[in-house]
Structure formats: structure tokens, C-alpha cells
Amino acid sequence: MDTRRNEQTGGQSRVGVNAQDGTTPRRASGASRRNAPLAPGGVVGDGRYRLLAQFGIDERAGAHLWRARDGQLRRDVALTMLVGDPADTAAAAVARRTLERAAHAGKFNHAGVARVLDVLSLGNGISSGEGMLGIVVAEWTKGSDLVDLVNNQPIEPGAAARMVAGLTEAVEQAHQSGLVLGLDHPQRLRITPEGRLRLAFPGPLPEATLRDDVKALGGLLYLLLTGKWALPEGPSAIQSAPRSPSGRVVPPRSLQSEVPAELSSLAVRTIEDGGHGGIRTTAAILRVLDQAAEAQERTQLIKTVGATAAPVEDEGDGVWTTSKPPKDAARRRKLAIGLTVVVVAAVGILAWLGMMAISFFQDDPSSGGPPVNVADPTSQQAPPPGEAPAPEPPAAGGEPVKAASVKVYNPEGEGDSPARAENAIDGDPATVWKTDAYKQQFPGLKPGVGLIAEFESDVTVGKVRIDSGTAGTAVEIRVADDDNPQLDSTQVVGNGEITGPQTEIALQTPAQGRHILVWITKLAGEGDQHESEIAEITYLP
Incomplete structure (x- = not known):
């Protein structure tokens, strides 16, 4: 001092x-x-x-x-x-x-x-x-008032990630020294001329803890992304964040569609106490923020590749310029290989279409074999040589159990294409439900996501068949007491990994209940591209 x-x-x-x-x-x-x-x-x-x-x-x-x-x-x-x-x-x-x-x-x-x-x-x-x-x-602290800044409009996600990352580093160093900073009030912070968040009015409350500082980082990220304050006892100058009927904070992505799923989940998981998958350390926050900032920079680079090289002045003091991308032989080589693959694939598709057309016009209706009486289940045409027989229909008593409805189950709040959830039980494998695209595998960012089905009454299910085009997706089958349970209150009755277009998961014992959850614990994909889809879920006795 x-x-x-x-x-x-x-x-x-x-x-x-x-x-x-x-x-x-x-x-x-x-x-x-x-x-x-x-x-x-x-x-x-x-x-x-x-x-x-x-x-x-x-x-x-x-x-x-x-x-x-x-x-x-x-x-x-x-x-x-x-x-x-x-x-x-x-x-x-x-x-x-x-x-x-x-x-x-x-x-x-x-x-x-x-x-x-x-x-x-x-x-x-x-x-x-x-x-x-x-x-x-x-x-x-020279600069701008944080409340005035977010009241004008939410901050671009990449900039918000960088701003909170800088403040997170300060919190991490303070905590290593045994200090609590007291960040959990937005009017105590300002934005420096360099665009950094800064605690401008120090003076932590007597009861403030290290955890309060971490939650404040989530609250500040939420504020920058949405213009709303998600922690209790905020200033009247800022609107409070909306909450779901269960009392959970509505994710930023539900309020601002351009917010990446990673940042939306990070804000909610950092703010809320308890539960599975909560974030309680600055190190975990920094990892997600760094990944989000890098992804945003890559996106921004792609957008500016086709921009003119002329300088464009913004409303502030600085001048932002774009330049021609550097000459990169390796990049050109990869581009050439990619174009070659596309051309070969296109030629293959055209050749296949041509063969199908020739086969169609050369078919002789008289050579199609004996007539089949569709009213007689015993008269079935034998499969052509070399082809496997068609799957037999379920035996009597083995008819699939039809779900009355299905919705996305996400302990973090809404998200992951809720409007497409019904595609998973509509009987049409051509329609699918997809998760969001994630840069990080479960459970690093969140514990998982799934689809919870509701039946008209209690049913008994012995196995679950999943049609999916994303092999490598790992799922758990869980039984729940209602359609919006805590994950810890659900019971795991089976699990497996999707290995092909259609995967059957046999349950440990027949499950009885009115709500069945297909819970994705591992997404398909690798690197920083992770996404899964489900075309159809069939519940079998």
C-alpha cells in the first residue's frame, strides 16, 4: 500500500x-x-x-x-x-x-x-x-462504466471471453495469495481504455469467500453476453437474468442465439451452486475461455479473408485493418487435395446415378418372380442371392412401446435443438435431432445432454433401439420420476455405444416407469469438433 x-x-x-x-x-x-x-x-x-x-x-x-x-x-x-x-x-x-x-x-x-x-x-x-x-x-481507473457499456448492447462473445479471461487471471493470483477480491457487484468494475475488465472499487464484504469470486466471474460473463445480471442483489440499473420454472438461470444462448454453447454453459455452470458438473475453480474457467477465444479468432479470420485490404475506421480511436493472407504452400497443398477429393466424389455419384437410370429402364416387369399376396403373411419373396433376409417383424407381444412425447433434457437449462426433439420418435429415420456442436468433449464442458420420453402410463422396457449416423456416441438409459428431474435422482438401467446405423441397448433388468431418459455421456467426433445425432428411438419390451 x-x-x-x-x-x-x-x-x-x-x-x-x-x-x-x-x-x-x-x-x-x-x-x-x-x-x-x-x-x-x-x-x-x-x-x-x-x-x-x-x-x-x-x-x-x-x-x-x-x-x-x-x-x-x-x-x-x-x-x-x-x-x-x-x-x-x-x-x-x-x-x-x-x-x-x-x-x-x-x-x-x-x-x-x-x-x-x-x-x-x-x-x-x-x-x-x-x-x-x-x-x-x-x-x-480511466475508461468506461461497465453498466453503461452492457446497457447499450451485449458484448460480442469473443470479446467477452477475452475480457473475463483477463480478470480471471487476477482472481487466480489473488486466491493464491489468500485474498478475496469481492467482484460480485457490476458497478464495482470498469472497462479500461484497452478493453479490459478491472476491479475499480475494492472493498470485499466481510463474509465474501473465494467461491464468491469464482461465481462473480460467471456472473460477469453472463452480463457481458446478455446485458443481464444473474447473481442476487444486483443494481437496479441492470435487469435480472430470467429463470426457468425450476429456478435455474436461463442460459445466455437461449437469450442471444449467437452465443457459443461453450460460453453459455460456462456462465451457468460457474454461477449455480451444487449439482453435477459445476465449475468452482479459476483454472477450469480459463481453459474454456481460452478455447472459446481461439475459436472466435479463427471464425473472425475466415470472415476477413475475403474482405478488402483497405483500412476501416471504427467509432473509437483505433483503426482496424485487414491484410492479404500470407502465402502458405502447405495450405495450398491441402486445399488442392480437398478439391480433388470433392471432384472424385462428384464423379462417383454421377456414375452411380447413371447406373441406376439404366437399370430402371432395362427392368422387365414380367421377370419379377411370382406374385406376392400382401394379405398373406406367409407369401414372402425370397431375397436375391447374396443379400441378407429382411428383418422379421416383432413377434406377438414384442411390439414397440410408443412414447407420447419427448423433449431435450439438459441440467444446464434449455438448448441443443429443443424444437427438433420430436424427430426422435416420429417414426421417420430421415428426420433427426442433433446436439449442439461442441469444441470440447463431455464431461469437460458439461456432464451431458439427452432426450427424455414420457409415456401415457407406466411401461416396461427391456431394450432401447437407437438409429443414429454418429458412431462413437456413448449413451446411458435412465429411468426418471418426472420429466424434469435432477440427474442424480435418475437411475441408470443400461448403457452402450452407438456403433452403426442402428444399435440396440439391452437393459440390465426390464425398466418400469413413465419417463425414460437417453442420456449422451460422450459425443461423436474428435479434436475440437464434437456432435451427435439421433434419428429414431424405439422402446422395446
Whole structure:
């Protein structure tokens, strides 16, 4: 912490706690301003700080957030003023704890956190008539107000990921030093001229924990992506995030379709407590944010390849330019190979179509074999030589059980093509339900996703047949008590991996119930492309 010398008199400035040696420095002289109004032009801190503009109120701590002018050192500062009655012993005790934590944080140095300069308390920089219990003085952060920024429009997902990633690094370093920053109020943060998130008004609440900082990162990501605040007790200047009937936060992707599934899931899993697959560490947040930012950069590069090379000025101070892609022999070689494969495939398709047309016009109806009586189930035409016989219909008592309805089951909220869920039970293998495309395999990003079917009454199912074109998809068959259960409350009765166009999964024991969940635990694909589809689900006794 900066113990600062008075540049005009050479005397020591008023500091509630000296972070270097723990002593209480001598209180500087100055006219005591009683009942100083909290309005622009008012003065606090025994007349040293003149208030310039208010940037918010953290109602939880009675903390008023102001920009002020230090009259002694002639510079702007950020004031977190704990307003309250000095006679209220409980409030005074809470304020003392906040000031102690702020003083401790004064030793922390990171670009993502404004440096604490002074911590003033009653009798040490604050007179009893000022109506305050303490003031945390920090260096002023130039830039933009976060609330104003998100109120205009949500931030582009790639930029939001980069902004939260920078702040996450600050949180990780602070936690390694045993410090809680107290990020869980959006008016305490600002955007620097470089576009970085910064904690501008330090002063963590007495009860704030490391987990609260992590949840705050999820809340800030949600705010940047949607313009809405998903944590409790947010400022009135920002709308609260909507919630589902079960009380869960609606994923950002449901509010803004352009939000990538990875970022949407990350925000929700970081905010919500408990449950399977929650994110509780900064390291996990950074991994997902880095992947999302890289994916966004690749997408942006593809979009700009065809753009003109002329510079385009934006509304800010900078000029963004695009340049011609570098000459890359390896890239050209890959492109040539890809085009060759496409041409060969096209020629093959055309040849096949030609053969089919010739076969159609050369067929002789009289040579089609004996007539078949479709009313007589015993009169079946034998398959041509070399072909396997057609599958026999289910025996009596083995008819498939028809589901009344099906919907996407996602503990993280909505998503993964809910409008196409009915394709999985419509009897038409040509219509499919697909998961979202993920850059990371389950359960790294989320525990899974699935389809939960509801029957008109309790049924008995002995095996489940899945038509799918995405081999490598791993599924579990679960029985649930209702159509929106907690995953931990469902019972696993079978599992398997999709290996071909049609896969049957025999259950350990016949399952009885009204709700059956096909839960995908592993997606098809590899690298950073993971996606699965289900064309049809058949429930067999």
C-alpha cells in the first residue's frame, strides 16, 4: 500500500492502516467537515477528497462508489465509502472487517485490480460527524462504466471471453495469495481504455469467500453476453437474468442465439451452486475461455479473408485493418487435395446415378418372380442371392412401446435443438435431432445432454433401439420420476455405444416407469469438433 507523503507539507498523509508496518500513522491536520453531503462538490475525509461523480451503490454493504479529487496530491481517486451510523455497533464491526480486508488487499498488485492507496476509519481520516464508518481509497481507473457499456448492447462473445479471461487471471493470483477480491457487484468494475475488465472499487464484504469470486466471474460473463445480471442483489440499473420454472438461470444462448454453447454453459455452470458438473475453480474457467477465444479468432479470420485490404475506421480511436493472407504452400497443398477429393466424389455419384437410370429402364416387369399376396403373411419373396433376409417383424407381444412425447433434457437449462426433439420418435429415420456442436468433449464442458420420453402410463422396457449416423456416441438409459428431474435422482438401467446405423441397448433388468431418459455421456467426433445425432428411438419390451 502506498503510505504517501504530503507533497505540499512533507508531512505524512492520513492513512487508517499502514500496510507496510501495521502502525497507525499520525492523523493529518485539517478542517473537519461535519455532515458532508454525498453530492458532487461535497468533501469527505476531513476535507481532503472532493466528490466528483457517483458510479453506484452496493446496497449489501452500504458502500457508495464515487470518483473524487485528492486535494493534497492533486489526482483523481476511487472512493468506496461505507455509509452508516457510528453508534450502530453491528454496522461498525462489519465496516471494520471490510476495511481490514481492503488494507490486506493493498499489498496485491495486478493490472486487473485498482491499487488500494488509503484505508480511512473513524478517528483516522474520518470525523464522527461525516456519517461514514470507513473509506477505501484506490487509484482511479480511466475508461468506461461497465453498466453503461452492457446497457447499450451485449458484448460480442469473443470479446467477452477475452475480457473475463483477463480478470480471471487476477482472481487466480489473488486466491493464491489468500485474498478475496469481492467482484460480485457490476458497478464495482470498469472497462479500461484497452478493453479490459478491472476491479475499480475494492472493498470485499466481510463474509465474501473465494467461491464468491469464482461465481462473480460467471456472473460477469453472463452480463457481458446478455446485458443481464444473474447473481442476487444486483443494481437496479441492470435487469435480472430470467429463470426457468425450476429456478435455474436461463442460459445466455437461449437469450442471444449467437452465443457459443461453450460460453453459455460456462456462465451457468460457474454461477449455480451444487449439482453435477459445476465449475468452482479459476483454472477450469480459463481453459474454456481460452478455447472459446481461439475459436472466435479463427471464425473472425475466415470472415476477413475475403474482405478488402483497405483500412476501416471504427467509432473509437483505433483503426482496424485487414491484410492479404500470407502465402502458405502447405495450405495450398491441402486445399488442392480437398478439391480433388470433392471432384472424385462428384464423379462417383454421377456414375452411380447413371447406373441406376439404366437399370430402371432395362427392368422387365414380367421377370419379377411370382406374385406376392400382401394379405398373406406367409407369401414372402425370397431375397436375391447374396443379400441378407429382411428383418422379421416383432413377434406377438414384442411390439414397440410408443412414447407420447419427448423433449431435450439438459441440467444446464434449455438448448441443443429443443424444437427438433420430436424427430426422435416420429417414426421417420430421415428426420433427426442433433446436439449442439461442441469444441470440447463431455464431461469437460458439461456432464451431458439427452432426450427424455414420457409415456401415457407406466411401461416396461427391456431394450432401447437407437438409429443414429454418429458412431462413437456413448449413451446411458435412465429411468426418471418426472420429466424434469435432477440427474442424480435418475437411475441408470443400461448403457452402450452407438456403433452403426442402428444399435440396440439391452437393459440390465426390464425398466418400469413413465419417463425414460437417453442420456449422451460422450459425443461423436474428435479434436475440437464434437456432435451427435439421433434419428429414431424405439422402446422395446
